[in-house]
Amino acid sequence: MDEVEVVVAHSERATLRVGDVFLKVDGDRARAGVEARAMALAPVPTPEVLWHRPPVLAIAALPGRALAQLGRPSTASPAAWAAAGAAIRTLHDAPLPPWPGRSADDLAAALDVECAWLVADGVLPRDLVARNRRIAEAALRPWTPVFVHGDLQPSHVFVEGERVTGVIDWSEAARGDALFDLALLTLGHREHLGDVLAGYGTGPDLDRDVIRGWWVLRSLLTVRWLAEHGFDPAAPGCEIDVLRARL
Template sequence: MDEVEVVVAHSERATLRVGDVFLKVDADRARMNAEVELMALAPVPTPRVLWHRPPALALAALPGAPLGRFGEPSTASPRAWAAAGAAIRTLHEAPVPARRGQAGREPAALAAELDDECARLVASGVLPASLVARNRRVAEAALRPWTPAFTHGDLQIAHVFLDGDDEVTGVIDWSEAGSGDALHDLATFTLGHEEHLADLLAGYGTDADVDLDVIRAWWSLRSLLVVRWLAEHGFDPFMPGAEVDVLKARM
Protein backbone atom coordinates (compact mmCIF):
# COMPACT_ATOMS: atom_id res chain seq x y z
CA MET A 1 0.00 0.00 0.00
CA ASP A 2 1.35 3.43 -0.95
CA GLU A 3 2.05 5.84 1.86
CA VAL A 4 1.57 9.60 1.87
CA GLU A 5 4.90 11.40 1.78
CA VAL A 6 5.06 15.09 2.71
CA VAL A 7 7.50 16.57 0.21
CA VAL A 8 7.23 20.16 1.44
CA ALA A 9 4.70 21.99 3.57
CA HIS A 10 4.41 25.54 4.90
CA SER A 11 1.74 28.20 5.26
CA GLU A 12 1.66 29.10 1.54
CA ARG A 13 1.61 25.69 -0.12
CA ALA A 14 2.15 21.97 0.37
CA THR A 15 3.19 19.07 -1.85
CA LEU A 16 2.35 15.43 -1.09
CA ARG A 17 3.40 12.28 -2.90
CA VAL A 18 1.34 9.09 -3.09
CA GLY A 19 2.99 6.49 -5.29
CA ASP A 20 3.57 8.04 -8.71
CA VAL A 21 1.27 11.01 -8.10
CA PHE A 22 2.23 14.38 -6.63
CA LEU A 23 -0.55 16.48 -5.15
CA LYS A 24 0.09 20.21 -4.80
CA VAL A 25 -2.13 22.48 -2.73
CA ASP A 26 -1.63 26.24 -3.05
CA ALA A 27 -3.48 28.93 -1.11
CA ASP A 28 -3.00 31.31 -4.07
CA ARG A 29 -5.29 30.00 -6.82
CA ALA A 30 -4.02 32.55 -9.34
CA ARG A 31 -0.47 31.34 -8.79
CA MET A 32 -1.52 27.72 -9.34
CA ASN A 33 -3.41 28.64 -12.51
CA ALA A 34 -0.33 30.45 -13.78
CA GLU A 35 1.85 27.43 -12.96
CA VAL A 36 -0.29 25.18 -15.15
CA GLU A 37 -0.28 27.72 -17.99
CA LEU A 38 3.49 28.23 -17.87
CA MET A 39 4.21 24.50 -17.78
CA ALA A 40 2.25 24.23 -21.02
CA LEU A 41 4.30 27.06 -22.56
CA ALA A 42 7.72 25.85 -21.40
CA PRO A 43 9.88 24.35 -24.22
CA VAL A 44 11.36 21.76 -21.84
CA PRO A 45 9.77 18.57 -20.44
CA THR A 46 7.41 19.16 -17.49
CA PRO A 47 5.26 16.82 -15.35
CA ARG A 48 2.02 15.57 -16.91
CA VAL A 49 -1.03 17.24 -15.40
CA LEU A 50 -3.44 14.52 -14.23
CA TRP A 51 -6.10 16.93 -13.05
CA HIS A 52 -6.40 20.52 -11.85
CA ARG A 53 -9.12 21.52 -9.41
CA PRO A 54 -8.03 24.64 -7.52
CA PRO A 55 -6.64 24.82 -4.95
CA ALA A 56 -5.23 21.35 -5.82
CA LEU A 57 -3.13 20.10 -8.71
CA ALA A 58 -2.24 16.44 -9.39
CA LEU A 59 0.93 15.73 -11.38
CA ALA A 60 2.51 12.49 -12.59
CA ALA A 61 5.96 11.66 -11.27
CA LEU A 62 8.86 12.19 -13.67
CA PRO A 63 11.19 9.39 -14.77
CA GLY A 64 14.80 9.60 -13.69
CA ALA A 65 16.19 11.37 -10.65
CA PRO A 66 16.95 14.97 -9.65
CA LEU A 67 20.41 16.31 -10.42
CA GLY A 68 21.05 16.70 -6.71
CA ARG A 69 19.86 18.25 -3.47
CA PHE A 70 20.62 21.65 -2.01
CA GLY A 71 22.94 21.38 0.98
CA GLU A 72 24.35 18.03 -0.18
CA PRO A 73 27.36 17.35 -2.45
CA SER A 74 26.27 16.60 -6.02
CA THR A 75 27.54 13.30 -7.42
CA ALA A 76 26.23 14.11 -10.91
CA SER A 77 28.79 14.08 -13.71
CA PRO A 78 29.98 17.18 -15.59
CA ARG A 79 28.04 15.80 -18.57
CA ALA A 80 24.82 15.81 -16.54
CA TRP A 81 25.39 19.40 -15.40
CA ALA A 82 26.02 20.39 -19.02
CA ALA A 83 22.78 18.69 -20.10
CA ALA A 84 20.91 20.71 -17.48
CA GLY A 85 22.62 23.86 -18.75
CA ALA A 86 21.48 23.16 -22.31
CA ALA A 87 17.87 22.70 -21.13
CA ILE A 88 17.98 25.96 -19.18
CA ARG A 89 19.30 27.79 -22.25
CA THR A 90 16.37 26.40 -24.27
CA LEU A 91 13.98 27.79 -21.67
CA HIS A 92 15.64 31.20 -21.58
CA GLU A 93 15.48 31.53 -25.39
CA ALA A 94 11.75 30.77 -25.56
CA PRO A 95 9.18 33.54 -26.12
CA VAL A 96 8.90 35.62 -22.95
CA PRO A 97 5.59 35.12 -21.09
CA ALA A 98 3.49 38.08 -20.06
CA ARG A 99 3.50 37.12 -16.39
CA ARG A 100 6.36 38.59 -14.33
CA GLY A 101 7.99 35.82 -12.32
CA GLN A 102 10.01 35.59 -9.12
CA ALA A 103 13.15 36.40 -11.10
CA GLY A 104 11.53 39.51 -12.54
CA ARG A 105 11.42 41.94 -9.67
CA GLU A 106 12.50 45.48 -10.49
CA PRO A 107 16.01 46.39 -9.24
CA ALA A 108 14.82 49.39 -7.19
CA ALA A 109 12.10 47.40 -5.41
CA LEU A 110 14.48 44.51 -4.84
CA ALA A 111 17.12 46.84 -3.39
CA ALA A 112 14.60 48.30 -0.94
CA GLU A 113 13.49 44.81 0.12
CA LEU A 114 17.10 43.72 0.53
CA ASP A 115 18.03 46.74 2.66
CA ASP A 116 15.03 46.15 4.91
CA GLU A 117 15.85 42.46 5.30
CA CYS A 118 19.52 43.15 6.04
CA ALA A 119 18.49 45.57 8.78
CA ARG A 120 16.19 42.93 10.27
CA LEU A 121 18.88 40.26 10.17
CA VAL A 122 21.31 42.47 12.09
CA ALA A 123 18.74 43.88 14.55
CA SER A 124 17.46 40.40 15.43
CA GLY A 125 20.95 38.97 15.80
CA VAL A 126 20.28 36.21 13.27
CA LEU A 127 23.53 37.01 11.42
CA PRO A 128 26.63 39.06 12.29
CA ALA A 129 26.62 42.61 10.96
CA SER A 130 29.93 42.11 9.15
CA LEU A 131 28.60 39.06 7.27
CA VAL A 132 25.46 40.91 6.24
CA ALA A 133 27.35 44.04 5.18
CA ARG A 134 29.86 42.14 3.04
CA ASN A 135 27.16 40.18 1.22
CA ARG A 136 25.02 43.28 0.74
CA ARG A 137 27.97 44.83 -1.12
CA VAL A 138 28.38 41.69 -3.25
CA ALA A 139 24.64 41.63 -3.98
CA GLU A 140 24.79 45.12 -5.50
CA ALA A 141 25.94 43.69 -8.85
CA ALA A 142 22.60 41.90 -9.33
CA LEU A 143 20.65 45.17 -8.99
CA ARG A 144 20.98 46.27 -12.59
CA PRO A 145 18.79 46.37 -15.72
CA TRP A 146 18.35 42.98 -17.41
CA THR A 147 16.85 41.66 -20.63
CA PRO A 148 13.64 39.72 -19.90
CA ALA A 149 13.76 35.95 -20.45
CA PHE A 150 11.44 33.01 -19.81
CA THR A 151 12.62 32.06 -16.32
CA HIS A 152 11.70 29.28 -13.91
CA GLY A 153 12.11 31.51 -10.87
CA ASP A 154 12.97 28.75 -8.36
CA LEU A 155 15.37 26.60 -10.34
CA GLN A 156 16.92 24.49 -7.59
CA ILE A 157 18.90 21.43 -8.68
CA ALA A 158 16.26 19.21 -7.07
CA HIS A 159 13.77 20.56 -9.62
CA VAL A 160 15.59 19.19 -12.70
CA PHE A 161 15.32 15.44 -13.38
CA LEU A 162 17.66 13.43 -15.60
CA ASP A 163 17.75 9.86 -16.88
CA GLY A 164 21.42 8.99 -17.02
CA ASP A 165 23.97 11.69 -17.77
CA ASP A 166 22.49 13.49 -20.73
CA GLU A 167 18.69 13.29 -20.91
CA VAL A 168 16.65 15.87 -19.02
CA THR A 169 13.31 14.16 -18.36
CA GLY A 170 11.56 17.10 -16.77
CA VAL A 171 11.56 20.25 -14.68
CA ILE A 172 9.16 20.60 -11.74
CA ASP A 173 7.70 23.39 -9.54
CA TRP A 174 6.79 26.23 -11.92
CA SER A 175 4.86 28.35 -9.41
CA GLU A 176 7.40 31.21 -9.61
CA ALA A 177 7.92 31.10 -13.38
CA GLY A 178 7.55 34.01 -15.76
CA SER A 179 9.45 36.90 -17.27
CA GLY A 180 12.69 37.58 -15.40
CA ASP A 181 16.47 37.75 -15.19
CA ALA A 182 18.08 34.66 -16.73
CA LEU A 183 21.10 34.93 -14.41
CA HIS A 184 18.77 34.52 -11.42
CA ASP A 185 17.98 31.00 -12.67
CA LEU A 186 21.65 30.14 -13.22
CA ALA A 187 22.55 31.41 -9.76
CA THR A 188 19.71 29.55 -8.05
CA PHE A 189 20.70 26.34 -9.82
CA THR A 190 24.32 26.57 -8.64
CA LEU A 191 23.61 27.94 -5.14
CA GLY A 192 25.77 25.89 -2.79
CA HIS A 193 27.29 24.08 -5.79
CA GLU A 194 29.70 26.70 -7.05
CA GLU A 195 32.20 24.06 -8.16
CA HIS A 196 29.77 22.94 -10.91
CA LEU A 197 29.16 26.39 -12.43
CA ALA A 198 31.68 25.84 -15.25
CA ASP A 199 30.07 22.50 -16.17
CA LEU A 200 26.62 24.11 -16.24
CA LEU A 201 27.83 26.97 -18.43
CA ALA A 202 29.54 24.52 -20.81
CA GLY A 203 26.07 23.23 -21.66
CA TYR A 204 24.38 26.62 -21.44
CA GLY A 205 26.73 27.98 -24.10
CA THR A 206 29.85 30.10 -23.99
CA ASP A 207 28.25 32.53 -26.43
CA ALA A 208 25.71 33.59 -23.81
CA ASP A 209 26.09 36.89 -21.98
CA VAL A 210 26.83 35.47 -18.52
CA ASP A 211 28.42 37.82 -15.99
CA LEU A 212 29.95 35.71 -13.21
CA ASP A 213 29.94 38.66 -10.81
CA VAL A 214 26.16 38.91 -11.24
CA ILE A 215 25.75 35.20 -10.53
CA ARG A 216 27.82 35.58 -7.35
CA ALA A 217 25.70 38.61 -6.47
CA TRP A 218 22.51 36.56 -6.82
CA TRP A 219 24.00 33.91 -4.50
CA SER A 220 24.39 36.57 -1.82
CA LEU A 221 21.11 38.34 -2.54
CA ARG A 222 18.96 35.22 -2.55
CA SER A 223 20.56 33.91 0.63
CA LEU A 224 20.14 37.18 2.51
CA LEU A 225 16.46 37.37 1.58
CA VAL A 226 15.53 33.83 2.64
CA VAL A 227 17.54 33.11 5.82
CA ARG A 228 15.00 34.56 8.23
CA TRP A 229 11.98 33.15 6.34
CA LEU A 230 13.49 29.67 6.32
CA ALA A 231 14.23 29.75 10.04
CA GLU A 232 10.67 30.89 10.79
CA HIS A 233 9.09 28.15 8.64
CA GLY A 234 10.88 25.11 10.03
CA PHE A 235 13.87 24.96 7.66
CA ASP A 236 17.53 25.23 8.66
CA PRO A 237 19.60 27.79 6.72
CA PHE A 238 22.52 27.06 9.08
CA MET A 239 22.96 23.43 8.05
CA PRO A 240 26.21 22.58 6.24
CA GLY A 241 26.16 23.79 2.65
CA ALA A 242 23.02 25.88 3.10
CA GLU A 243 22.40 29.62 2.83
CA VAL A 244 24.53 30.77 5.75
CA ASP A 245 27.52 28.81 4.41
CA VAL A 246 26.92 30.44 1.02
CA LEU A 247 27.11 33.85 2.69
CA LYS A 248 30.25 32.92 4.62
CA ALA A 249 31.95 31.87 1.38
CA ARG A 250 31.78 35.47 0.19
CA MET A 251 33.96 36.53 3.16
Protein backbone atom coordinates in the same frame (compact mmCIF):
# COMPACT_ATOMS: atom_id res chain seq x y z
CA MET B 1 -2.69 0.51 -0.92
CA ASP B 2 -0.40 3.45 -1.76
CA GLU B 3 0.92 5.34 1.22
CA VAL B 4 0.53 9.11 1.45
CA GLU B 5 3.94 10.77 1.71
CA VAL B 6 4.26 14.40 2.82
CA VAL B 7 6.99 15.74 0.54
CA VAL B 8 6.94 19.29 1.89
CA ALA B 9 4.48 21.20 4.04
CA HIS B 10 4.38 24.69 5.51
CA SER B 11 1.85 27.46 5.99
CA GLU B 12 1.83 28.54 2.32
CA ARG B 13 1.67 25.21 0.50
CA ALA B 14 1.99 21.46 0.79
CA THR B 15 2.97 18.67 -1.59
CA LEU B 16 1.78 15.10 -1.08
CA ARG B 17 2.79 11.99 -3.00
CA VAL B 18 0.42 9.07 -3.52
CA GLY B 19 2.03 6.42 -5.68
CA ASP B 20 3.13 8.10 -8.91
CA VAL B 21 0.94 11.17 -8.39
CA PHE B 22 1.92 14.40 -6.66
CA LEU B 23 -0.80 16.63 -5.21
CA LYS B 24 0.26 20.25 -4.74
CA VAL B 25 -1.97 22.35 -2.51
CA ASP B 26 -1.28 26.08 -2.63
CA GLY B 27 -2.95 28.72 -0.49
CA ASP B 28 -2.32 31.23 -3.27
CA ARG B 29 -4.61 30.21 -6.15
CA ALA B 30 -2.95 32.65 -8.52
CA ARG B 31 0.45 31.09 -7.87
CA ALA B 32 -0.92 27.61 -8.57
CA GLY B 33 -2.40 28.90 -11.80
CA VAL B 34 0.99 30.32 -12.81
CA GLU B 35 2.57 26.91 -12.30
CA ALA B 36 0.09 25.15 -14.59
CA ARG B 37 0.37 27.87 -17.27
CA ALA B 38 4.17 27.95 -17.11
CA MET B 39 4.46 24.19 -17.60
CA ALA B 40 2.18 24.43 -20.63
CA LEU B 41 4.37 27.17 -22.14
CA ALA B 42 7.84 25.89 -21.22
CA PRO B 43 9.78 24.27 -24.11
CA VAL B 44 11.56 21.85 -21.75
CA PRO B 45 10.35 18.56 -20.24
CA THR B 46 7.88 19.08 -17.38
CA PRO B 47 5.62 16.74 -15.38
CA GLU B 48 2.33 15.75 -16.96
CA VAL B 49 -0.54 17.76 -15.47
CA LEU B 50 -3.22 15.20 -14.58
CA TRP B 51 -5.78 17.74 -13.42
CA HIS B 52 -6.01 21.18 -11.87
CA ARG B 53 -8.84 22.10 -9.53
CA PRO B 54 -7.70 25.12 -7.51
CA PRO B 55 -6.20 25.06 -4.97
CA VAL B 56 -4.95 21.55 -5.94
CA LEU B 57 -2.69 20.65 -8.86
CA ALA B 58 -2.13 16.97 -9.63
CA ILE B 59 0.99 16.03 -11.60
CA ALA B 60 2.65 12.77 -12.58
CA ALA B 61 6.00 11.69 -11.16
CA LEU B 62 9.07 12.14 -13.35
CA PRO B 63 11.61 9.43 -14.20
CA GLY B 64 15.15 9.86 -12.98
CA ARG B 65 16.40 11.64 -9.88
CA ALA B 66 17.14 15.17 -8.75
CA LEU B 67 20.36 16.72 -10.02
CA ALA B 68 21.38 17.54 -6.43
CA GLN B 69 20.13 18.66 -3.04
CA LEU B 70 21.24 21.86 -1.36
CA GLY B 71 23.70 21.07 1.41
CA ARG B 72 24.70 17.68 -0.03
CA PRO B 73 27.38 16.75 -2.56
CA SER B 74 26.03 16.06 -6.02
CA THR B 75 26.49 12.57 -7.48
CA ALA B 76 25.39 13.70 -10.95
CA SER B 77 28.04 13.77 -13.67
CA PRO B 78 29.43 16.97 -15.20
CA ALA B 79 27.57 15.97 -18.37
CA ALA B 80 24.27 15.93 -16.47
CA TRP B 81 24.96 19.44 -15.15
CA ALA B 82 25.79 20.55 -18.69
CA ALA B 83 22.51 19.04 -19.90
CA ALA B 84 20.71 21.10 -17.28
CA GLY B 85 22.48 24.19 -18.60
CA ALA B 86 21.35 23.38 -22.14
CA ALA B 87 17.74 22.95 -20.97
CA ILE B 88 17.88 26.34 -19.23
CA ARG B 89 19.15 27.95 -22.43
CA THR B 90 16.17 26.46 -24.31
CA LEU B 91 13.84 28.00 -21.73
CA HIS B 92 15.53 31.39 -21.84
CA ASP B 93 15.36 31.48 -25.65
CA ALA B 94 11.58 30.85 -25.59
CA PRO B 95 8.93 33.59 -25.96
CA LEU B 96 8.30 35.54 -22.77
CA PRO B 97 5.39 34.48 -20.55
CA PRO B 98 2.53 37.01 -20.54
CA TRP B 99 2.95 37.94 -16.87
CA PRO B 100 5.75 40.08 -15.32
CA GLY B 101 8.33 39.24 -12.67
CA ARG B 102 10.07 41.17 -9.91
CA SER B 103 12.05 44.24 -10.91
CA ALA B 104 15.50 45.22 -9.69
CA ASP B 105 13.85 48.03 -7.68
CA ASP B 106 11.51 45.54 -5.97
CA LEU B 107 14.46 43.32 -5.08
CA ALA B 108 16.51 46.25 -3.77
CA ALA B 109 13.66 47.28 -1.46
CA ALA B 110 13.31 43.71 -0.17
CA LEU B 111 17.07 43.52 0.34
CA ASP B 112 16.97 46.63 2.56
CA VAL B 113 14.32 45.02 4.75
CA GLU B 114 15.99 41.62 5.06
CA CYS B 115 19.48 42.98 5.75
CA ALA B 116 18.06 45.18 8.50
CA TRP B 117 16.27 42.18 10.03
CA LEU B 118 19.37 39.95 9.90
CA VAL B 119 21.32 42.52 11.89
CA ALA B 120 18.55 43.65 14.29
CA ASP B 121 17.70 40.07 15.28
CA GLY B 122 21.35 39.08 15.63
CA VAL B 123 21.11 36.36 13.01
CA LEU B 124 24.37 37.44 11.35
CA PRO B 125 27.10 39.95 12.29
CA ARG B 126 26.68 43.45 10.90
CA ASP B 127 29.99 43.38 8.98
CA LEU B 128 29.13 40.03 7.35
CA VAL B 129 25.78 41.37 6.19
CA ALA B 130 27.34 44.62 4.93
CA ARG B 131 30.02 42.84 2.92
CA ASN B 132 27.55 40.44 1.37
CA ARG B 133 25.20 43.32 0.64
CA ARG B 134 27.91 44.92 -1.50
CA ILE B 135 28.42 41.66 -3.41
CA ALA B 136 24.65 41.26 -3.91
CA GLU B 137 24.35 44.68 -5.50
CA ALA B 138 26.11 43.34 -8.63
CA ALA B 139 22.85 41.54 -9.47
CA LEU B 140 20.73 44.68 -9.15
CA ARG B 141 21.42 46.08 -12.60
CA PRO B 142 19.24 46.38 -15.72
CA TRP B 143 18.69 43.08 -17.51
CA THR B 144 16.96 41.91 -20.66
CA PRO B 145 14.03 39.79 -19.42
CA VAL B 146 13.75 36.14 -20.43
CA PHE B 147 11.41 33.28 -19.51
CA VAL B 148 12.82 32.21 -16.13
CA HIS B 149 11.84 29.28 -13.96
CA GLY B 150 12.31 31.45 -10.88
CA ASP B 151 13.00 28.66 -8.38
CA LEU B 152 15.50 26.53 -10.27
CA GLN B 153 17.07 24.68 -7.37
CA PRO B 154 19.01 21.56 -8.42
CA SER B 155 16.39 19.47 -6.59
CA HIS B 156 13.85 20.72 -9.15
CA VAL B 157 15.79 19.38 -12.16
CA PHE B 158 15.48 15.63 -12.77
CA VAL B 159 18.04 13.72 -14.80
CA GLU B 160 18.55 10.18 -16.01
CA GLY B 161 22.18 9.62 -16.89
CA GLU B 162 23.13 12.62 -19.03
CA ARG B 163 19.56 13.55 -20.00
CA VAL B 164 17.15 15.99 -18.35
CA THR B 165 13.86 14.16 -17.83
CA GLY B 166 11.93 17.09 -16.43
CA VAL B 167 11.82 20.27 -14.37
CA ILE B 168 9.33 20.69 -11.52
CA ASP B 169 7.95 23.49 -9.30
CA TRP B 170 7.13 26.31 -11.72
CA SER B 171 5.10 28.53 -9.38
CA GLU B 172 7.72 31.33 -9.48
CA ALA B 173 8.09 31.31 -13.28
CA ALA B 174 7.96 34.78 -14.83
CA ARG B 175 9.94 37.29 -16.84
CA GLY B 176 13.31 37.79 -15.19
CA ASP B 177 17.09 37.75 -15.29
CA ALA B 178 18.65 34.73 -17.00
CA LEU B 179 21.57 34.79 -14.58
CA PHE B 180 19.23 34.30 -11.63
CA ASP B 181 18.24 30.84 -12.90
CA LEU B 182 21.90 29.93 -13.47
CA ALA B 183 22.83 31.18 -10.02
CA LEU B 184 20.07 29.37 -8.17
CA LEU B 185 20.87 26.09 -9.94
CA THR B 186 24.45 26.31 -8.69
CA LEU B 187 23.81 27.85 -5.25
CA GLY B 188 25.77 25.62 -2.88
CA HIS B 189 27.26 23.76 -5.86
CA ARG B 190 29.66 26.39 -7.16
CA GLU B 191 32.02 23.70 -8.46
CA HIS B 192 29.46 22.89 -11.18
CA LEU B 193 29.03 26.42 -12.52
CA GLY B 194 31.52 25.75 -15.32
CA ASP B 195 29.63 22.58 -16.33
CA VAL B 196 26.31 24.45 -16.41
CA LEU B 197 27.77 27.28 -18.47
CA ALA B 198 29.35 24.79 -20.88
CA GLY B 199 25.88 23.43 -21.61
CA TYR B 200 24.21 26.84 -21.56
CA GLY B 201 26.54 28.33 -24.16
CA THR B 202 28.25 31.66 -24.53
CA GLY B 203 26.74 35.11 -24.45
CA PRO B 204 27.74 38.71 -23.81
CA ASP B 205 25.85 38.86 -20.52
CA LEU B 206 27.33 35.77 -18.81
CA ASP B 207 29.06 37.72 -16.05
CA ARG B 208 30.25 35.47 -13.22
CA ASP B 209 30.37 38.41 -10.82
CA VAL B 210 26.65 38.90 -11.39
CA ILE B 211 26.02 35.19 -10.81
CA ARG B 212 27.94 35.47 -7.52
CA GLY B 213 25.83 38.50 -6.71
CA TRP B 214 22.68 36.44 -7.22
CA TRP B 215 24.03 33.65 -4.97
CA VAL B 216 24.36 36.20 -2.19
CA LEU B 217 21.18 38.16 -2.95
CA ARG B 218 19.06 35.02 -2.95
CA SER B 219 20.60 33.90 0.34
CA LEU B 220 20.10 37.25 2.06
CA LEU B 221 16.47 37.40 0.93
CA THR B 222 15.49 33.89 2.02
CA VAL B 223 17.07 33.34 5.45
CA ARG B 224 14.08 34.73 7.36
CA TRP B 225 11.47 32.96 5.18
CA LEU B 226 13.22 29.63 5.60
CA ALA B 227 13.52 30.02 9.36
CA GLU B 228 9.85 31.00 9.70
CA HIS B 229 8.66 28.04 7.60
CA GLY B 230 10.48 25.24 9.38
CA PHE B 231 13.68 25.06 7.31
CA ASP B 232 17.25 25.54 8.54
CA PRO B 233 19.23 28.12 6.54
CA ALA B 234 22.22 27.43 8.80
CA ALA B 235 22.47 23.76 7.78
CA PRO B 236 25.85 22.82 6.23
CA GLY B 237 26.11 23.98 2.63
CA CYS B 238 22.94 26.08 2.81
CA GLU B 239 22.25 29.83 2.70
CA ILE B 240 24.22 31.01 5.72
CA ASP B 241 27.22 28.94 4.63
CA VAL B 242 26.94 30.60 1.21
CA LEU B 243 27.05 34.02 2.85
CA ARG B 244 30.09 33.10 4.96
CA ALA B 245 31.87 31.59 1.94
CA ARG B 246 31.64 34.86 0.01
CA LEU B 247 34.24 36.31 2.39
